Amino acid sequence: MNQGFLGxxxxxxxxxxxxxxxxxxxxxxxxxxxxxxxxxxxxxxLVGAIEVIIHADTTLLQAVGxxxxxxxxxxxxxxxxxxxxxxxxxxxxxxxxxxxxxxVQ
Amino acid sequence: MTTAxxxxxxxxxxxxxxxxxxxxxxxxxxxxxxxxxxxxLVAVGMTLGAEHIRNGGxxxxxxxxxxxxxxxxxxxxxMTAMPQMVAAFNGVGGGAAALVSVxxxxxxxxxxxxxxxxxxxVMLGAIIGCISLFGSVIAFAKLQELMPTRxxxxxGQQMVNGVVFAAVLAMxxxxxxxxxxxxxxxxxxxxxxxxxxxxxxIGGADVPVVISLLNAFTGLAVAASGFTxxxxxLIVAGTLVGASGTLLTRMMSQAMGRSLAxxxxxxxxxxxxxxxxxxxxDRSVRSTTAEDVGTMLAYSRRVAVVPGYGLAVAQAQHTIRxxxxxxxxxxxxxYYAIHPVAGRMPxxxxxxxxxxxxxxxxxxxxxxxxxxxxxxxxxxxxGANDVVNPAARDSPGSPIYGMPIINVDxxxxxxxxxxxxxxxxxxxxxxxxYNDKTVLLFGDAKDSLTKLVAAVKVA
Numbered sequence: 030m031n032q033g034f035l036g037x038x039x040x041x042x043x044x045x046x047x048x049x050x051x052x053x054x055x056x057x058x059x060x061x062x063x064x065x066x067x068x069x070x071x072x073x074x075l076v077g078a079i080e081v082i083i084h085a086d087t088t089l090l091q092a093v094g095x096x097x098x099x100x101x102x103x104x105x106x107x108x109x110x111x112x113x114x115x116x117x118x119x120x121x122x123x124x125x126x127x128x129x130x131x132x133v134q
Numbered sequence: 135m136t137t138a139x140x141x142x143x144x145x146x147x148x149x150x151x152x153x154x155x156x157x158x159x160x161x162x163x164x165x166x167x168x169x170x171x172x173x174x175l176v177a178v179g180m181t182l183g184a185e186h187i188r189n190g191g192x193x194x195x196x197x198x199x200x201x202x203x204x205x206x207x208x209x210x211x212x213m214t215a216m217p218q219m220v221a222a223f224n225g226v227g228g229g230a231a232a233l234v235s236v237x238x239x240x241x242x243x244x245x246x247x248x249x250x251x252x253x254x255x256v257m258l259g260a261i262i263g264c265i266s267l268f269g270s271v272i273a274f275a276k277l278q279e280l281m282p283t284r285x286x287x288x289x290g291q292q293m294v295n296g297v298v299f300a301a302v303l304a305m306x307x308x309x310x311x312x313x314x315x316x317x318x319x320x321x322x323x324x325x326x327x328x329x330x331x332x333x334x335x336i337g338g339a340d341v342p343v344v345i346s347l348l349n350a351f352t353g354l355a356v357a358a359s360g361f362t363x364x365x366x367x368l369i370v371a372g373t374l375v376g377a378s379g380t381l382l383t384r385m386m387s388q389a390m391g392r393s394l395a396x397x398x399x400x401x402x403x404x405x406x407x408x409x410x411x412x413x414x415x416d417r418s419v420r421s422t423t424a425e426d427v428g429t430m431l432a433y434s435r436r437v438a439v440v441p442g443y444g445l446a447v448a449q450a451q452h453t454i455r456x457x458x459x460x461x462x463x464x465x466x467x468x469y470y471a472i473h474p475v476a477g478r479m480p481x482x483x484x485x486x487x488x489x490x491x492x493x494x495x496x497x498x499x500x501x502x503x504x505x506x507x508x509x510x511x512x513x514x515x516x517g518a519n520d521v522v523n524p525a526a527r528d529s530p531g532s533p534i535y536g537m538p539i540i541n542v543d544x545x546x547x548x549x550x551x552x553x554x555x556x557x558x559x560x561x562x563x564x565x566x567x568y569n570d571k572t573v574l575l576f577g578d579a580k581d582s583l584t585k586l587v588a589a590v591k592v593a
Contacts, residue, residue: 034251037361037369044370048377051151054158057474057499060382060481061216063157064349066167067378068223070150071356073174073371076181077234077363081241082193083185090237091189095196097233100226102200103207105178108223109171110208115216116164118488 062115069108075101142180143367149173150371154378160494177367213489214446217345217478218277224348225270231355231372232263236318238362244315252362253310259358260318261302261325266351268329273344276333277478283338292399295331298324332398339520342479343386343397350379382480389474391526391537419555422573424582427549428589431457434511436467438503440540441487443477444517444553448579451490454516457587458492464590469496471503471513471540473521504541513542516551517579523564534562548572551582 055063078101082094149169156166187193211219235256242248248256275281302324309317336344353375360368387394431437439458445451458468470492476483484497498506507513515522522542525532542548548571555567566572575582 033364034361037364037366040366040369041357041373044373045377047151048154048374049381051154051374052378052381055154056159057385057481058484058494058497059157059160059163061479061485062163062167062481063154063378064220064346064382064480065216065223066153066157066170067349067353067375068220068227069174070153070170070371071227071353071375073146073150073177073367074227074230074234074356074359076177077359077365077368078230079178079181079193080363080365081234081237082189082196083187084241085189085237090241091192093233093237093240094189095192097230097237098193098196099200100230100233102197103204104223104227104230105174105204106201107204107208107219109167109174110205111211111216111219112167113164114208115213115485116160116167118485119160119494120164
């Protein structure tokens with residue numbers, strides 16, 4: 030156990046508490062956007078994937094890094110876009126839009 | 135790691151927290167999401183700028199492919215298919231986390247150069263990531279109906295899973311102590327299998343719980359990668375997601391009146407179909423016509439719509455809104471009573487109704503809706519079944535006993551819109567169908583609603 034690990038572990042524990050408190054404030058109406066939003070957030074693994082690929086010195090590592098970058102990018106971009114799409118529908122609370130919008134399916 | 139990079143990670147972490155905080159209300163949610171995306175952009179941009187980039191071409195190509203698939207998929211997915219989409223994003227995130235963990239092991243001389251603490255982090259990232267990836271694949275396949283949604287079980291299933299799990303545990307200890315890459319490889323393969331094995335026996339109705347659980351898994355896999363790479367922003371983001379997924383999983387299990395262990399190991403549907411349908415075979419129900427229901431609705435003061443996934447399957451959310459608008463224009467008060475597990479994932483029904491432009495304040499959560507039921511003239515149950523089944527409240531012997539329900543039986547009249555007399559997901563007969571206050575309107579939800587709109591117009 031070194032200092033670095035203890036510091037990281039502290040962050041982990043505090044974030045777990047923070048997460049519980051922040052998320053318990055989310056109304057159930059927004060639970061689906063919450064899930065897709067947290068989906069986008071775990072796409073931060075892209076940072077890890079980038080580190081893998083830019084340090085890769087064997088073909089195998091390059092391949093692993095390449096795959097990781099694809100998956101993580103897909104995760105980040107897709108997650109934020111789809112969450113934004115959903116949340117857009119929730120805007121304008123209380124104001125009924127005058128004409129029915131075209132419904133993109 | 136440069137100081138600037140550290141700062142950028144702090145910015146990203148704060149962005150993510152603000153994104154989650156923004157979700158406390160529909161007003162702030164969208165902005166919050168953009169702040170989160172901004173944080174992500176800063177972290178990724180600074181990572182790219184901080185170091186000398188090797189394999190730049192490959193990196194760029196990977197990102198282009200990811201964007202090329204991700205953006206169109208996210209833009210085109212139907213709102214009814216959102217659970218599949220979330221499962222897919224869970225899976226790819228878990229997969230990426232597993233790959234990152236494994237590559238860290240490989241790049242340190244097959245784990246030999248790592249401390250045992252780091253090896254533990256690598257193993258956790260790989261294990262959870264692989265389970266999440268393959269569990270998500272199966273959840274996706276079930277939701278997309280590429281495979282049967284009913285629980286898939288075989289004798290001794292839990293025994294086999296138990297043995298595999300024990301093997302994973304033993305090999306993990308070996309890999310931590312010995313630092314052997316072969317063991318890591320074997321663990322990954324077994325965990326991929328375990329992911330499949332865990333989700334296979336889970337039935338359609340329990341999928342909301344599983345999706346939340348996989349969400350938590352991927353978050354924890356990312357956090358584990360953060361420990362491996364000593365990267366704080368991965369720890370922060372992964373842990374937040376892990377906490378969120380855990381909390382949602384708990385809420386969903388509670389909303390179904392069951393423990394998480396029961397959901398995962400219970401193979402609910404399989405057990406229940408055996409007991410369901412035993413009673414009530416020859417009791418009579420009252421079926422009615424759209425015209426009658428139309429008149430009933432038009433002359434009510436207050437109407438509750440209780441939507442279930444059947445509404446979404448029939449793509450009838452726009453038609454129900456049309457009906458509600460029409461009733462409101464006649465002075466009838468309409469509200470939607472939404473059960474937490476209506477739909478295929480937490481909060482899914484709200485998204486579907488929001489897509490149909492249903493005003494936000496007409497959406498009532500179960501706890502809000504139930505006290506309004508006794509003052510409600512008509513409860514219109516569209517494509518829902520188990521979530522209004524009084525057996526959950528009154529018969530301790532019922533498999534769904536203890537699940538909180540929407541008390542439509544306390545309203546003045548109940549209209550069930552159903553395709554057939556087939557029981558709901560849980561496969562349990564609903565005694566409410568035989569209630570004196572209940573009438574049934576058979577047919578496809580969308581067709582029936584269209585007829586209702588016409589009937590209310592002439593009423």
